Amino acid sequence: MLRIKDLRVSYGREQVLNGIDLEVKAGECLAVIGESGAGKTTLCLSIMRLVEGTSHGHIFLNGLDLLSLPEQSMREIRWRQVSMVFQNANSALNPVHTVLDQVMEPIVEHRLASRAEAQRRALQLLANVGLSPDRSSAYPHQLSGGEQQRVLIAMALANNPGLIILDEPVSSLDAASRAEIVALLKQIARDHTFVVVTHDLSTAARLADNIATMYAGRIVELGPAAEVLSRPRHPYTRALLRAYPNMTTVKDLQGIKGKMSRPVAGCAFHPRCTQAIGVCAEKTPPLVSSQGRYLACHRGGIITLLAIRNLSKSFGSFKAVRSVSLDIDAGETLALVGQSGSGKTTLAKTIMGLLQPDEGGVYLEGKRVTSRAKDFYRKVQMVFQNPGESLSHRLSVLELVREPLDVQGIGTREERDQRAKRTLEEVELPASGGFLESYPHQLSGGEMQRVAIARALVLNPSLLIADEPTSFLDPGVQAKILKLLLNLQERRGLSMLFITHDLSLARKVSDRMAVMLSGEIIEQGPSNRVVSSPVHPYTGSLVQTASALHSESEAGETVDQPGAEARSGMTIG
Amino acid sequence: MFSRRNLVTYAIALLLVLAFNFLLPRMMPGDPLMAIYGEEALVQMTPELKANLVERFALDQPMWQQFGAYFGALFRGDLGYSYYYNAPAFEVILGRLPWTLLLVGLSLVLSTLLGIVLGIESGWRRGSKTDRSMLAGLMALNGFPDFFIGMVLLLVFGVTLGIFPLAGALTPYSGLSGGALLLDVLKHLALPLAALTLAHIAGAYLLTRNTMITVVKEPYMLTARAKGLSQRVMKYRHAGRNSMLPVITRTGLWLGRVVTGALFVEIVFSYPGLGYLAYEALLARDYPIIEGVLLVVALFVLVANFLADLSYPKLDPRVSYAR
Numbered sequence: 055m056l057r058i059k060d061l062r063v064s065y066g067r068e069q070v071l072n073g074i075d076l077e078v079k080a081g082e083c084l085a086v087i088g089e090s091g092a093g094k095t096t097l098c099l100s101i102m103r104l105v106e107g108t109s110h111g112h113i114f115l116n117g118l119d120l121l122s123l124p125e126q127s128m129r130e131i132r133w134r135q136v137s138m139v140f141q142n143a144n145s146a147l148n149p150v151h152t153v154l155d156q157v158m159e160p161i162v163e164h165r166l167a168s169r170a171e172a173q174r175r176a177l178q179l180l181a182n183v184g185l186s187p188d189r190s191s192a193y194p195h196q197l198s199g200g201e202q203q204r205v206l207i208a209m210a211l212a213n214n215p216g217l218i219i220l221d222e223p224v225s226s227l228d229a230a231s232r233a234e235i236v237a238l239l240k241q242i243a244r245d246h247t248f249v250v251v252t253h254d255l256s257t258a259a260r261l262a263d264n265i266a267t268m269y270a271g272r273i274v275e276l277g278p279a280a281e282v283l284s285r286p287r288h289p290y291t292r293a294l295l296r297a298y299p300n301m302t303t304v305k306d307l308q309g310i311k312g313k314m315s316r317p318v319a320g321c322a323f324h325p326r327c328t329q330a331i332g333v334c335a336e337k338t339p340p341l342v343s344s345q346g347r348y349l350a351c352h353r354g355g356i357i358t359l360l361a362i363r364n365l366s367k368s369f370g371s372f373k374a375v376r377s378v379s380l381d382i383d384a385g386e387t388l389a390l391v392g393q394s395g396s397g398k399t400t401l402a403k404t405i406m407g408l409l410q411p412d413e414g415g416v417y418l419e420g421k422r423v424t425s426r427a428k429d430f431y432r433k434v435q436m437v438f439q440n441p442g443e444s445l446s447h448r449l450s451v452l453e454l455v456r457e458p459l460d461v462q463g464i465g466t467r468e469e470r471d472q473r474a475k476r477t478l479e480e481v482e483l484p485a486s487g488g489f490l491e492s493y494p495h496q497l498s499g500g501e502m503q504r505v506a507i508a509r510a511l512v513l514n515p516s517l518l519i520a521d522e523p524t525s526f527l528d529p530g531v532q533a534k535i536l537k538l539l540l541n542l543q544e545r546r547g548l549s550m551l552f553i554t555h556d557l558s559l560a561r562k563v564s565d566r567m568a569v570m571l572s573g574e575i576i577e578q579g580p581s582n583r584v585v586s587s588p589v590h591p592y593t594g595s596l597v598q599t600a601s602a603l604h605s606e607s608e609a610g611e612t613v614d615q616p617g618a619e620a621r622s623g624m625t626i627g
Numbered sequence: 628m629f630s631r632r633n634l635v636t637y638a639i640a641l642l643l644v645l646a647f648n649f650l651l652p653r654m655m656p657g658d659p660l661m662a663i664y665g666e667e668a669l670v671q672m673t674p675e676l677k678a679n680l681v682e683r684f685a686l687d688q689p690m691w692q693q694f695g696a697y698f699g700a701l702f703r704g705d706l707g708y709s710y711y712y713n714a715p716a717f718e719v720i721l722g723r724l725p726w727t728l729l730l731v732g733l734s735l736v737l738s739t740l741l742g743i744v745l746g747i748e749s750g751w752r753r754g755s756k757t758d759r760s761m762l763a764g765l766m767a768l769n770g771f772p773d774f775f776i777g778m779v780l781l782l783v784f785g786v787t788l789g790i791f792p793l794a795g796a797l798t799p800y801s802g803l804s805g806g807a808l809l810l811d812v813l814k815h816l817a818l819p820l821a822a823l824t825l826a827h828i829a830g831a832y833l834l835t836r837n838t839m840i841t842v843v844k845e846p847y848m849l850t851a852r853a854k855g856l857s858q859r860v861m862k863y864r865h866a867g868r869n870s871m872l873p874v875i876t877r878t879g880l881w882l883g884r885v886v887t888g889a890l891f892v893e894i895v896f897s898y899p900g901l902g903y904l905a906y907e908a909l910l911a912r913d914y915p916i917i918e919g920v921l922l923v924v925a926l927f928v929l930v931a932n933f934l935a936d937l938s939y940p941k942l943d944p945r946v947s948y949a950r
Contacts, residue, residue, distance in 0.1 A: 099849075102853050104849060104852055104853055129855045129856075129857070130855060131855070132852075132853055132854065132855030133853065133854045133855045134855065137853070137854075138853050140846060140849070140850055140853075141846075142846065145845065145846040145847060146846045146847055146849075146850045147847055147850070148847040148850070148851070148865055148868075148869070149847070149869065149943070149944070149945055150868050150869055150872075150942070150943060150944060150945075151864075151868075152944075159854065159856070159860075160854045160855065160856075163854070163855070163856050163857065163860060164855060193944035193945070195944070195945050196944075209854075
């Protein structure tokens, strides 16, 4: 139905769309998501040929190349073959005409029916979109935002076009009217083709068959909606999802580092991408098909940083780890959850090379790790459970943090000191005077763990294995340390293997979870799924026993009783 | 629609106009009768007539009773007696009023309509040659006072080309009737009307053009374009309709200027309206007429403002006087 080929739009010198390729089949709904400024609205307007700037490329609508049509023919196509629901209904409607007049206008002006017939049709449409009949003679300003949006939708339907473009159809509405409008759109989508542009991911999730992620005037990821949302493969799509508040994901919100800037040489996202490599700054990645999806990424989307394959480890006859396979993506937190004795720490130590596996292997960035030399530890670092034991009490704070650099022989002494101090600042510790000279026993538990984290991070590793990093800390300090780790992940794209027995903690920091029992991974998946609908009975029992704030006296009460809302609110939070 | 509060505002304005008209002659130095009737009239006056007048204006009574009497007189349509025209002032004014109404009304409608249309066309193609030449031309025209334009028109079309009559509103003693009379009226009206219209077109034009320039950037204009509407519909139904709103509000206010303009233009063309009447009265020091004309003009402006206020919510549904 709609096929866009290499569409480029520029306003003066500013290039807004840099070669868009898209295809929308009849009856399909494509959602275009992305931050504001990505060029989403420009894309909508280009299809209607309403952009002020200059357009190059092709837009085929029902086989007709719109960009090559004379204005007069384009005028006839507008609203008859393609209509639009504009952003911000309030200003998209003319304030001095009644909404009925505005809905029937395109029918009359395109000479599709007589005035009387057009009016009858417009009234019917307004009724269909759920505007009460007595409101049809109202002026736009007399209607609520939701009603105005309904009018815009009725208007878009007036000439029964094949394609309807919706630009942020619900972004100006409150949650309740948003849900109503989305339901209405869902119903209309049954016999219309939609292109929905939105930054509201839940709208995209509810309406779309396919989702295209747009960044700086390019499509960076395109695929079936459910798959893109549940397993984004472009770093930008994942970042968008992490930043979007919703009731589904359980991890804390994370921002996207930096901000969109144009023009950027190479991949437009590379300054903000945490897995960017040399080529990303040089060449623009093309949108290519990859495993049922289209991706524009030199690295083939989010890379698998660490892969563990069939790893087993026994101590005598005791099988501590039984044929474990796990993947950790770049920039992802995988929580490894299980009770003590389940083999979590053994697994971690095997990965780090502190124990030799009996079977299977570890792959770092696709390469099997055979020997662990300095460059392995430059990429993989570990934070242990008890900083009091893991930090040498003979070294001062500065020496502790600098030591990995000394071992690796990086830079001059001066540079190493500087880098150690910067890292200390990054973990929110003072990087001056007395503190640098102090010894671990003079520090609090939280400070010690921060020093341990700084020590692990000073080499700028890609993966941090954190084994119960907060179990020795009180909750206030624990929360701060976890926030710190998430911030570092946002800034540096740090991947984490977060080992804990505490499910409630794991769900706040992890993207995915793997549950370990008696040396085996019995269940793994997106954290929200594992927590909300556990498959394995053991996971279920973990969820049951995880900490929640129901007090005993309230436990047996019915929902109607006071305090019920507050209680449920707390368990969600 | 129209609230009580607005009506009260108009009532207060009306009272102020009346009070001013009442106080003005009485604040002049000397005999108020002289101020009301003028020196010459007083000289010719017999003592009986004088006593009669004092009683009629309650001049021997306190101020508030005088005001009551004045008000009562007004109510009866008594604006005093013109010794110059030897007729009640009210009748004299009433006789001249239609000509001014015709001139002012038509020129107001014409200048506003033309101004709006030119403004819409100009603002629609902002920056184009048409727009720039129209803007320059009308700005230049705006610089000339209306009576000057009237004089130029009179010289060119009346004196040099001889197409239009030089003075008056009708050919005297022609005994015309029906279509011929209408044509005669229009012929006499043409030049003063043109002068007044040309002088006031720029105001409406500039305001419409200005609004038009902002309106064409409004999101609803994008909607209109997306709907595949024709240029004409976009330009007039969508953009134009919104651009004329401020002009309509201003029309009431402009009326005062147009009326003043009419006073001068009437003098230039010896057009027998209120302006020419005031001029004659001024030369003859016929105070009742002058004051009467003042009062009528003030009422005129008041009524026009009131009508503009009434029509505004019909044009712009967002304006509601419901509160």
